Amino acid sequence: MGEIPSGFGARDYHFRACLDYIGNVRIRHGLADIALNSYNRHMPTIEISGLSKAYRVYQKKEGLLSAVRGLFGRQYRYVHAVRAIDLTVEQGEFVAFLGPNGAGKTTTLKLLSGVITPTSGSATVMGHIPWRRENAYRRRFALVMGQKNQLWWDLPAQESFRLHQEIYRIEPAAFDRTLNELVDLLTVRPLLQQPVRELSLGERMKMELIAALLHSPDVLFLDEPTIGLDVVAQHSLQGFLRHYQELRQITILLTSHYMKDIAALCRRVVVIAGGRIMYDGSLSGIIDRFSSYKIVTLQWATDHIPGDLARYGEPLESIAPKARLRIRRDVVPEVLAAILANHPVEDVSVEDPPLEQVIAELFSQVDAEAADLVKAEGNL
Amino acid sequence: MSSSAAIHRIPPFTLVARLRTWWIILRISIEERLVYRGEFMLGTLMRFLPLVSQIFLLQAVFNATAPDNSAAGTATSAHSSSTIAGYTYYNFIAYFLLTMVTRAFSSMPTLASGIARSIRDGTIKKYLVQPVDMLGFLLICRVAHKLVYYLVAILPFAFVFYLCRGYFTGGWPPAPEMAAYVASLVMSFLLGYFLDATIGLIGFWFLEVSSLLFVYMLLSYFLSGQMFPLDMLDKFTIVRSITAGDLVRMTPIQYLAYFPATIFLGKIHGAKLLWGLAGELAWLLVMMGICRFAFNRGVRRYSAYGG
Amino acid sequence: MSQLKRYLRVLMVFARNSLIRSMTFRTNFIMECISNLAWVVLNLAFYVLLLSYTQKNGLGSGWTQYPFFVFLATIQFIYSLVEAFLMPNVEEFSELVRSGDLDFALLKPIDTQFLVSLAKFDWSALSNFVFASGLLTFAMIHIDHQPSLGAILLYPFYIACSVAILYSLTIVLAATTVWLGRNQSIYEFWFYITNFSRYPREIYSGPVGAPLQFVFTYLIPILVVVNVPARMLAKPLTTGDWRLAAFALLATAASLAFGRWLFNRAIHSYRSASS
Numbered sequence: 015m016g017e018i019p020s021g022f023g024a025r026d027y028h029f030r031a032c033l034d035y036i037g038n039v040r041i042r043h044g045l046a047d048i049a050l051n052s053y054n055r056h057m058p059t060i061e062i063s064g065l066s067k068a069y070r071v072y073q074k075k076e077g078l079l080s081a082v083r084g085l086f087g088r089q090y091r092y093v094h095a096v097r098a099i100d101l102t103v104e105q106g107e108f109v110a111f112l113g114p115n116g117a118g119k120t121t122t123l124k125l126l127s128g129v130i131t132p133t134s135g136s137a138t139v140m141g142h143i144p145w146r147r148e149n150a151y152r153r154r155f156a157l158v159m160g161q162k163n164q165l166w167w168d169l170p171a172q173e174s175f176r177l178h179q180e181i182y183r184i185e186p187a188a189f190d191r192t193l194n195e196l197v198d199l200l201t202v203r204p205l206l207q208q209p210v211r212e213l214s215l216g217e218r219m220k221m222e223l224i225a226a227l228l229h230s231p232d233v234l235f236l237d238e239p240t241i242g243l244d245v246v247a248q249h250s251l252q253g254f255l256r257h258y259q260e261l262r263q264i265t266i267l268l269t270s271h272y273m274k275d276i277a278a279l280c281r282r283v284v285v286i287a288g289g290r291i292m293y294d295g296s297l298s299g300i301i302d303r304f305s306s307y308k309i310v311t312l313q314w315a316t317d318h319i320p321g322d323l324a325r326y327g328e329p330l331e332s333i334a335p336k337a338r339l340r341i342r343r344d345v346v347p348e349v350l351a352a353i354l355a356n357h358p359v360e361d362v363s364v365e366d367p368p369l370e371q372v373i374a375e376l377f378s379q380v381d382a383e384a385a386d387l388v389k390a391e392g393n394l
Numbered sequence: 395m396s397s398s399a400a401i402h403r404i405p406p407f408t409l410v411a412r413l414r415t416w417w418i419i420l421r422i423s424i425e426e427r428l429v430y431r432g433e434f435m436l437g438t439l440m441r442f443l444p445l446v447s448q449i450f451l452l453q454a455v456f457n458a459t460a461p462d463n464s465a466a467g468t469a470t471s472a473h474s475s476s477t478i479a480g481y482t483y484y485n486f487i488a489y490f491l492l493t494m495v496t497r498a499f500s501s502m503p504t505l506a507s508g509i510a511r512s513i514r515d516g517t518i519k520k521y522l523v524q525p526v527d528m529l530g531f532l533l534i535c536r537v538a539h540k541l542v543y544y545l546v547a548i549l550p551f552a553f554v555f556y557l558c559r560g561y562f563t564g565g566w567p568p569a570p571e572m573a574a575y576v577a578s579l580v581m582s583f584l585l586g587y588f589l590d591a592t593i594g595l596i597g598f599w600f601l602e603v604s605s606l607l608f609v610y611m612l613l614s615y616f617l618s619g620q621m622f623p624l625d626m627l628d629k630f631t632i633v634r635s636i637t638a639g640d641l642v643r644m645t646p647i648q649y650l651a652y653f654p655a656t657i658f659l660g661k662i663h664g665a666k667l668l669w670g671l672a673g674e675l676a677w678l679l680v681m682m683g684i685c686r687f688a689f690n691r692g693v694r695r696y697s698a699y700g701g
Numbered sequence: 702m703s704q705l706k707r708y709l710r711v712l713m714v715f716a717r718n719s720l721i722r723s724m725t726f727r728t729n730f731i732m733e734c735i736s737n738l739a740w741v742v743l744n745l746a747f748y749v750l751l752l753s754y755t756q757k758n759g760l761g762s763g764w765t766q767y768p769f770f771v772f773l774a775t776i777q778f779i780y781s782l783v784e785a786f787l788m789p790n791v792e793e794f795s796e797l798v799r800s801g802d803l804d805f806a807l808l809k810p811i812d813t814q815f816l817v818s819l820a821k822f823d824w825s826a827l828s829n830f831v832f833a834s835g836l837l838t839f840a841m842i843h844i845d846h847q848p849s850l851g852a853i854l855l856y857p858f859y860i861a862c863s864v865a866i867l868y869s870l871t872i873v874l875a876a877t878t879v880w881l882g883r884n885q886s887i888y889e890f891w892f893y894i895t896n897f898s899r900y901p902r903e904i905y906s907g908p909v910g911a912p913l914q915f916v917f918t919y920l921i922p923i924l925v926v927v928n929v930p931a932r933m934l935a936k937p938l939t940t941g942d943w944r945l946a947a948f949a950l951l952a953t954a955a956s957l958a959f960g961r962w963l964f965n966r967a968i969h970s971y972r973s974a975s976s
Contacts, residue, residue, distance in 0.1 A: 608732075621747050
C-alpha cells in the first residue's frame with residue numbers, strides 16, 4: 015500500500031483509485047469524501063479524546079441455575095478502568111505506558127485494538143475507529159500480549175504463519191521476504207518446525223512477534239511483552255524492537271512493568287494510574303514531576319559521623335565515612351549550607367532518588383487514592 | 395502426656411478413632427456438595443429427558459404391534475396385552491425408570507479416571523504416605539457424594555415417579571421383595587465402586603487407561619440392562635437351553651442396572667431371587683478381593699519404581 | 702468472488718492444520734475412530750434387537766426395518782458432520798471466552814463468527830460418516846420403495862440444510878457462553894435437545910407428543926433435521942412431506958439469520974478477561 019501521492023487534484027484521483035483497487039473497503043456514502051478531507055489536514059496516527067471504559071462487575075456464582083436466576087437481577091458495582099483519557103501519538107513514535115496493575119494500560123490497548131468498546135469518548139487510529147472492527151483497520155495493526163498465545167499450540171509455528179498469510183491476504187513473495195527477515199533478526203530459524211508447545215517462553219514470544227509483524231502493520235501494540243522472560247530474552251527482545259522500529263518507523267505503544275524495557279526503548283512515557291493519565295513526557299521528567307526529594311550524600315573527613323543529622327533531613331542507610339540524607343528538594347540549598355557551615359564535610363553529592371522508587375511511591379499513592387475512591391463510590 | 399498416662403490411654407488407631415475420622419470426612423464432603431444443590435436438581439431432572447423420547451418410541455412400537463392396529467394413539471388394550479420379551483408397554487417404562495434408580499446407586503463417575511490420573515501425575519502419593527487407606531477413603535467420599543445426591547435428587551425423582559405412577563401396573567412389591575430390592579441396591583453401589591476402582595487401578599500397569607475404560611463403559615451400558623431389559627436377549631439360544639440372556643446374566647454387570655429393577659417389577663421371585671442375591675454378594679466379595687489385591691500389588695510396584 | 706475464494710483458502714488451512722494435529726496424535730485418532738464406530742454399532746444392534754420383536758409393522762408409520770436403517774444412516778451422516786466440523790469449535794469457544802483469548806480472534810481481519818466456528822476439525826468423527834455410507838447402501842439395496850431422481854438429489858441438499866440448522870444451534874450455544882460463562886450444562890443441553898431429533902417425527906403423538914412435535918418442528922426446528930432428508934429416500938413422499946421440506950428451507954434460513962444476529966450481540970457485549 016503506497017503512500018498517498020501529493021498534489022491536491024492528483025491526491026483526489028489517486029486516493030479514489032487506491033480504494034477502488036483494494037476493492038474490499040466498503041465505500042459508504044460519503045466516506046471517501048470524509049477520508050479525503052481528513053487527509054488534507056495533518057492527522058496524528060493515534061488520537062484519543064475523553065475515552066472512558068467502565069465495567070459492571072457482577073456477583074458471579076457458578077452453575078446453570080445460578081446463571082439463570084442471575085438473569086432476574088444481580089448485584090453489581092462499577093469499575094472505572096479508564097477515565098476520560100486524552101492522548102495524541104504521531105507516526106513513528108515509540109510510546110510507553112507505565113502504571114501499576116489495574117491502572118488501565120491493558121484496557122486502553124484493548125480499546126485501541128477494538129477488542130472492547132468504550133463507555134464514552136472517542137479514539138481514532140490511522141483514521142479508523144477501532145471498535146468498528148473494520149477489516150481494513152485490522153489489517154494495518156497488530157497486538158501482542160505477553161504470556162498469551164495466539165499460535166496453534168500443537169503445531170509448528172510455520173503452520174500458524176501460513177494461516178496468518180491467508181487471513182491477512184499477504185502476497186506470497188512479500189510473505190516469504192518478511193518472514194525471512196524477521197526469522198533472521200530474531201534468530202529462530204531452527205525452531206520454525208517445532209510445535210509451539212515445545213518452545214520456551216522466550217522463543218514463543220519471538221514467534222508471537224513474528225506472527226504479529228508478518229503483515230507489516232503500521233501500528234503495533236505491545237502489552238507486557240517481556241513479562242516472565244529471563245534477562246537474556248528480555249534484552250534480545252528489546253534489541254529487536256529498537257532495531258525494527260528504527261528501520262520501519264512504525265508507531266509502537268508498549269505497556270510494561272519493567273523500567274529497563276521503557277528506559278531502553280522509549281523516549282516518551284505516559285504514566286497511567288487509576289484509569290487516568292498522570293504524566294506524559296520524558297522518563298527523566300518523571301523524577302522532576304513526582305519526586306519532591308533529593309538524596310544528599312555527605313562524606314566526612316574522619317570516620318566519626320555526628321549523630322544528630324536527623325535534624326537536617328531523613329537519614330538513610332549509611333556506611334561511614336559517608337552519610338546519606340533524604341532532603342526535600344526545595345530546602346536542599348539552605349540545609350546544605352547549614353551542614354557545610356557546621357561540619358567538616360569533605361565531599362557532597364546531590365542525586366535524584368532512583369526512578370523505580372519514585373514510581374513505586376507514585377503508584378502506592380495512587381493505589382491509596384483509588385481505594386478511597388472505591389469506598390466513596392460504593393455500589394454506584 | 396506422661397508415660398504412665400500413655401499406658402492407660404487407648405492407642406490411636408482403634409475403631410472409634412477411625413470412625414471419627416470417617417465421620418469428619420463424610421461431613422466435609424457433604425457440606426462441599428450441598429453448595430451446588432440447585433444445579434444438581436436441574437441436572438437430575440434433565441437426565442430424565444432422553445427417557446421421554448424412548449417412551450414415545452415404545453408407544454409407537456407397541457401401537458404398531460397391536461393386534462387391531464387401529465388409529466395411532468393410546469389404545470390401552472393394546473398396551474396392556476401385547477408384550478415384548480414379557481414386558482408390556484407399561485412394564486418397559488417402569489423398567490427404564492427403575493434402571494435410573496439403580497444407576498443412581500451404582501454409577502461412579504470419574505472414579506476410575508480419577509484414580510488413573512492420580513497414579514499418572516503422582517498425586518496418589520499423598521494416600522500412600524498418610525495413614526489413610528485409599529480405597530476406604532475413596533469409598534467414604536463416594537458414600538458422601540451419593541448421600542448428598544440422594545438428598546437433592548429425591549425431589550426430582552419423586553416428581554418424575556409420581557407423574558409416571560400409572561406405568562407401575564404392579565404397584566409396590568411385597569415386603570420381603572422390597573427388602574431384597576433395597577439389599578440389591580446397596581450391593582450394587584458397592585459392586586459398582588469396586589468394579590470402577592479396579593479399572594482405575596490398572597493405571598499402575600498401563601499408562602493409558604482411557605481406552606480400557608471406554609470399552610468397559612460401552613459394555614456396561616449395553617450389558618447392564620440400561621439400554622434394554624436383558625430378557626430381550628433370551629430369544630437367542632446359544633447352546634442347548636442356555637440363551638444369550640443367560641450368559642449376560644452370569645456377569646456382574648447385570649447387577650448395575652438390570653437385577654434390582656427386575657426385583658421391583660416382580661419379574662423374579664422365590665428361589666431365583668435368592669440365587670440372584672447370592673450371586674450379587676458373591677461377585678461383590680470377589681471384586682473386593684480383586685480390588686484390594688490390585689491395590690496392594692500396584693502400590694508395591696509403584697514404590698519399586700520410585701514414584 | 703475473491704472474498705469467497707479467500708474464505709475457502711482459509712478453510713483449507715484450517716482443514717490442513719487439524720489434519721496435521723490429528724496425525725501427530727495418531728493412536729488417539731485411531732482410538733477415537735474406533736470408539737465412535739463402537740457406539741454407532743451398538744446403537745444399531747439395539748434397534749435390530751428391538752425390530753426383531755416387532756412384526757412386519759416395525760416402528761409404525763411405515764418405519765419398517767430398511768427404511769429405519771435409512772433413518773439411522775441419515776442421523777449418522779448429519780451428526781458425524783456436526784461432530785467433525787462444528788462441535789470442536791463450540792468447546793474451544795467457551796475456553797476462548799473464559800481465558801480471554803477471544804481477543805485474538807477479534808483482531809483478525811476476517812469474520813469473527815467464521816473464524817470461531819470453523820477453526821478446528823475433528824477428523825476422527827468422520828468414521829461414522831463412512832459407516833453410515835455403508836449402512837445406507839445396504840438399506841437402499843433391500844428397500845421396497847424406489848425414490849425418484851429428484852429425491853435422491855435432494856437428499857444431500859437437505860443433509861446440508863440440516864447441518865446448517867444444527868450449526869445455528871451451536872452458534873446460539875456459543876453466544877450464550879459469553880453471557881452465562883463456562884458451563885458444562887451447555888453441552889448437556891445440546892445433547893438433550895438434539896436427542897429428540899434422533900427419532901422419526903411420527904412417534905411424537907398423543908396429548909403430550911403432539912405439542913412436543915409442534916414445538917420441535919416450528920419453534921426449535923430440530924425435528925426437521927433428520928426427518929426431512931431421511932424421508933426423501935426411505936418412503937414414498939406425501940404432500941405433507943413436501944410441505945415440511947419447504948418449511949425446512951425456511952427453517953434453515955431463519956436459523957442461520959437468528960444465530961448470526963445472536964452471535965453479533967454476544968460479541969458486542971464481550972468484555973474480555975481482565976489482565
